[in-house]
Every structure is written in C-alpha cells, then in structure tokens.
Amino acid sequence: MADAVDVAQEVNDLHLRASLAAARQPVAIGTPGECQKCGDDMPRLVGGLCGFCRDGRRR
Ligand SMILES: [Zn+2]
Structure with missing residues (x-):
C-alpha cells in the first residue's frame, strides 16, 4: 500500500x-517586422505575431 511519501x-x-x-x-527563432494582429513593429515575430499577441496578454 502506497503511503503519502510514495505518492509525493x-x-x-x-x-x-x-x-x-x-x-x-525548440524555441522558434522569429523574425523582426510588423505584427499581423496588433500592427506594432516588433523585433521578434513568430508566425507573424508578436509575443503579446501569441500569449494573449496586453502590454
Ligand atoms: Zn501583436
């Protein structure tokens, strides 16, 4: 029978x-350019989106 230490x-x-x-x-390298969603010029886009748009957060 498993005790708490085994489970932990x-x-x-x-x-x-x-x-x-x-x-x-692997971390995508990304390219600089204009984000397709927010339109900001960002130093690193992955799939055409900046980090804020990819993560769904506002700056
Ligand atoms: Zn964006």
Whole structure:
C-alpha cells in the first residue's frame, strides 16, 4: 500500500519529467517586422505575431 511519501515522490517524478520535456522544446527563432494582429513593429515575430499577441496578454 502506497503511503503519502510514495505518492509525493511519484508526483515529483511526473513533474520533473514534464518539466524536462517542456524545456527540450525548440524555441522558434522569429523574425523582426510588423505584427499581423496588433500592427506594432516588433523585433521578434513568430508566425507573424508578436509575443503579446501569441500569449494573449496586453502590454
Ligand atoms: Zn501583436
């Protein structure tokens, strides 16, 4: 029977594996230009969108 320490260790392992997998994702290089959504001139666009528009947040 699993006790709380076993469960905590298992959750910790899952979190570590997920974090490592996320950290291994390649980061898109991006290009400078005008954002297709907000129209601002930004130093780095990925898929034609600036970081604010990609993340759905306002500056
Ligand atoms: Zn934008």
